[in-house]
Amino acid sequence: MLIALQDITFEFGSRVILEDSSWHIEPGDRVGLIGLNGTGKSTLLRIINGEYSISKGSVNKSKNLTIGFFNQDLLSFETEESILTVGMMAFGKALELEKDIERITKELEESQTDELLHEFSDKLHEFEALDGYNMKHKTAQVLEGLGFTTADLDRPYNQFSGGWRMRVLLARLILQQPDVLMLDEPTNHLDLPSIEWLERYLIGYNGAVIIVSHDRYFLDRMVNKIVEVYQQQLHHYAGSYADYEVEKELRREMQQRAYDNQQDYIRQQERFIERFKAKASKAAQAQSIAKRLDKLDRVEQVDNGPSKIRINFSVDKTPGKILCTLNNISKSFGPISILKNTSAEINRGDKIALIGANGKGKSTLLRIIFGMEPMEGERVPGHNVVTSFYAQHQLESLDLNCEILDELKNFGSGRTELELRQLLGCFLFTGDDVFKKIKILSGGEKARVALAKTIISQANFLMLDEPTNHLDMNSVQMLIDALNKYDGSLVLVSHDRYFVSQTANKIWEIVDGEIKEFKGTYTEWEEWKKRMATNAPAAATTKLSQSNNNAETKKESQSQSAAANATKGAINKDVQRELQKQQKQFSQVEGQVASLKERKSNLEASLGTPEIYNDKNRFAQVENEYQDVLKYLERANQQYEQLFEKIMQLEANLTS
Template sequence: MLAGLQNVTFEFGARVIVKDATWHIQPNERIGLIGYNGTGKSTLLKLLTGGFSPSKGTVEKSRDTTIGYLHQDLLSFDTNESILQVALGAFERVIQLEKEIEELGKELERTGDEKTLHEYSDKLHEMDTLDGYNIHHTTEEVLQGLGFSNADLHRPYKEFSGGWRMRVLLAKMILAKPDLLLLDEPTNHLDLPSIEWLEKYLQHYQGAVVIVSHDKYFLNRMVTKIIELYQKELHVYNGNYEFYETEKEIRIEMQQKAFENQQDYIRQNERLVERFRAKASKAAMAQSIMKKLDKLDRIEDVSVERPNIRINFRVDKTPGKVLVELDNISKSFGEQVILDHAKAEIERGDKIALIGANGKGKSTLLRIIAGIEPIEGERKWGHNVDESFYAQHQLESLNLNNTILDEMRSCGAQMTDAELRTLLGCFLFSGDDADKKIKVLSGGEKARVALAKTIVSKANFLMLDEPTNHLDMHSCDLLIDALKKYEGSLVIVSHDRHFISKTANKIWEIVDHQIKEFKGGYDEWVAWNERMAAQAKQVASSKKGEQKANAAPAPAPVVKEKPVEAAPKNQAINKEQKKELQKQQRQFQQAEEALNKNKALLKTLEAQLADPAIYADKDKFLEAEQGYKKAAEENKQLEQKYEAVFNLLMELEEHAG
């Protein structure tokens, strides 16, 4: 066991966070720690690291166990050092060794002392054992994986925003390779490519990892065990997040039945007490029943903690077919070009996810769509569009002197106070929270108020920039459910892959300063990209093999390309496109078969020419040589035809997609 809790109870004042909890973390475990916002997940991590002491029980840790803990409080750290130097801080011993080796080297040059030579050799050996000569390369690799460019590496840490600083500290932590990594919302400040890189890195991490995250997609790919903090207890599920969801439903159903059975039992016994209490002869029996009820271990009602409230949108007007038209749009910030003569249309019913790496201009494009970003080119609203825009800057429009409830009333939703309070519950404002003043709220709480206002606006076109950033999983699910039923159109910027996969029917990317559209959901887009990458790799491999064959007589590899699949079934492809696609697929297969057949012939002729016996017969040699030249020339033509058909297929599929 690396670390854990043994019969731990922890209280904040009168509030119990966890009661009699036992949790042992074993080497190489991948654990997701989950629970509703405010239940105490971060508190549990602080207990494990010694940041808090339990009210009762013990926190256990092996003497040699090293722990790395990534959390928001780390942002108070500041320095003038470059981000490369900060991340290299993970290798304290190696950096110390570098200094010692340098000093010993100078002393050795000066004295030639044998004792110094031995010490110098020992230090070199330790450096080699710690793989110290590769730390700069490894650190650069990790920082680049987390989204930093080469030019960024030598910039001062203090120049970067909070999100980028958190990436540097994450890099430093994983480079230090502690036995146990505790990561509190590690994907909050990452874009999609960086999240994917982190997944791959952590999957091969030689140590245990505990992750607190509201990113279901990330948890599904990362963890093999779920620990849920629910009703002040820790519940263990031996599987990923999908397994947890299925198993949790079964457990809730069983707990609900047990709760109802116990309530029936309590009611029956209470009726007996009422009946017997007045009779002197039965008073002792009534007392006995009451004592038995007092000692009863009460089962919690599962519906108490977070009821399944629904968010309902109200759309007043139906817009025209095209909501927004972007024509010949160009946008740049100094030398950084975002869009260059780009075009796009948003149609009624579109639910678009705008995705890609940070810095590519997603939020800028969203502001262009909203009509609040200066541009070159033309942007036109369609007929009857009633829009609502949610982004971090919307927080500035909140009236600081209003209560949350006042702020919700001010957006003209025509909802009763009871309905508004119910809705605010979905956005993690329960009970008296709705009466808090806006000015006392944290940044995350203000963001949730602004999002709630956007949701109740009765708009038929929503623009949402990172709407799930300050929500827990349950609230995300409620929002997903609402957006699925939403009759209007929307554009979302989000790095939450689960959220995108459940809400979007189109994917937009900014590629080469143009808006590239994919007509299909996120999972289809991922599958299409993987298919295109595999086909490109096979073509590159085929070309490489061909170049090898032409450079020297050697057996040529047989190309085993998979036939190109048709576009996803749910995409609308007209009959002509489908017919042409099928025709090109047939031609592709024919070209592939002819190429493979010719390569097999080339292989046979090469084997003949490699046989010394053939050179004894001049006629046979000339025949084989001429046959080889002819086959090689034919191979070249077949390769060109194969490539042409392949490229046409890619274009057709992309157009269909």
């Protein structure tokens, strides 16, 4: 065990953040730490890091444990050194040894004493053990994986923007290889290729990893455990974020069922007490039941979390079939060419996601479509198109002296104050928060106000540049639901793959200055890219073989055909044997599934009886057994589906 949090309580003044909560972090854990904004996720990381002291409980760490913590506070770091040098700071001991070796080398030029030679040998051995000869290569590899070019490596750190600086500091942190790596919203500063590289890197990471993120795709691919901070408690779940959602719903259903059954039991007993408490022959029994009810361990009613408020866009007018046409568009910034003589068309009903690495021109293209970016070529707007643009620079249009609620009222959407307050609640402005002045809001809060204004506009064409930044998962889901009901069209830029996969029906990628369109969802686009990558080597081999002498190619083809016919019978026999083997396993698994389903039904019936709640130990035993059966049933169902697909494939091979 690396870290053990045992029954900890932490308070900010009179506000309790965590109460009697426990968490054991093991080697190999990849944990997604989740919860609503303000519930204490970052606070918990700082408790683990030793920055905050708890008021109760204990935090125990293994001897010589190293912890790396990636968070916004790192931006206070300043230096004029190159980003390669900053990244190599991860190898502090190796860098010290390198300086020592250089010093000893100079001293040996003047005097080759045995003492110096022994020291030189020892230093070289230690330097090699620390893999010091590869530290520059490793640092460059990680930095380039996070989106930097080879030319960037020698540029000073202080020449980069905040987002790129965070990438440098992330590179330095993961190169340190701490026993526990804690990452607070790491994907906020990364584009899609960099996120995918980070996923590949972390999957093979030897230490424990704790991730705070609102990126569902990232969590699903990265974590094997979920810890949810909810109602001052830590709730533990095994598996990915998708597994957590299923398991949480099951827990809610079981708790609700247990609550309902117990309430029925309590009502029955209370009716008995009320009816017979004044009857001499039954008074003692009624009193005994009343005492038993007082001692009853009450099941809490299910808390369904924050209420889900549905926000609908209203479209003022219907546009023509074509919203915007781009003809032979070119755009450059000095010597850097972004777009080269490219054309595209946006039709009514299109929901387009612009994806790709930073620097490819996604935001520039968005501004060109909006008509606010000069370029070469022709932009033809459609008929009756009413456009609303959300981007970080839109924050400048907010009235700093206005209150948040008045800012939305003055926008002229025609919505009532109640509707506006409900919308602001989705964007984390609750209660008296709506009366805050815009000028005192943080950058993230201003961004949420600007996004709320975009949602209540009556535009039939939306352009959204990173709309999910600064939103928690519930708010992102609210935005997804709203956009899926939106009757208009949209073009969006986002690095949140879950958001893109749930909203876009077309993908635009800028490749070599051209807009490449894929008609389909993000998931379909990903699958298509994988197929293309897999088929590319085969296509290259085919092209090479076609360049050979036609006679030799024909002869080889005939030879292969003859060999195929000769072995076809043998192959069919092998397939038949494998099919019989899989069918036998399928029958066994089918029986296991039936048995598990029957056991699940029996346990549910047990949990449905009021008497079980009188025995706390018995209830816990049955509930644990029920959870185990659910896990075994899920595994059995997965195996059942895999075997079924394999059998279908084998049967197809036999008939082909």
